[in-house]
Amino acid sequence: MATESKRQQRFAGVIQQDLAELFQREGNSWAKGAFITVTKVRVTPDLAIARIYLSFLNTKTAKEDLKQIQSKTSEIRYKLGLRIKNQARIVPELEFFLDDTNEYVEHMDKLFAEINKESRNDS
Incomplete structure (x- = not known):
């Protein structure tokens, strides 16, 4: 996979910042009780598609919340368009994905804790 150009990175940063503010203000209406974090935004070279990775905190139903989002x-894309209309020629299509990095880190921490516990018991 090729690295992103400065243009892509800059545009992704704009989208990430505006979506983060949007989710902070209105995210509760889209995913009840969840705190939504925009962890990463990747934009295609033609800036037509933005892949947004979301992390959900304070919820046990992250996959269902992602489906709600x-x-x-289309509503989120419209609201994003109102925010970036002076900075972008087109509003990219949005694709949302679950960023499960936190879950992976927790899983690895548990595994390491078990390994440490076993090694202490063996000594």
Whole structure:
């Protein structure tokens, strides 16, 4: 995979910042009780598609919350367009994905804790 150009990175940063503010203000109406964090935004070279990775805190139903967000994609894209209309020629299509990095880190921490516990018991 080729590295992103400065233009892509800059545009992704704009989208990430504006979406973060949007989710902070209105995210509760899209995913009840969840705190939504925009962890990463990747933009295609033609800036037509933005892949947004979301992390959900304070919820046990992250996959269902993601489906709720995905069902509201057109509404979110419209609201994003109102925010970036002076900075972008087109508003990219939005694709939302679950960023499960936190879950992976927790899983690895548990595994390491078990390994440490076993090694202490063996000594």
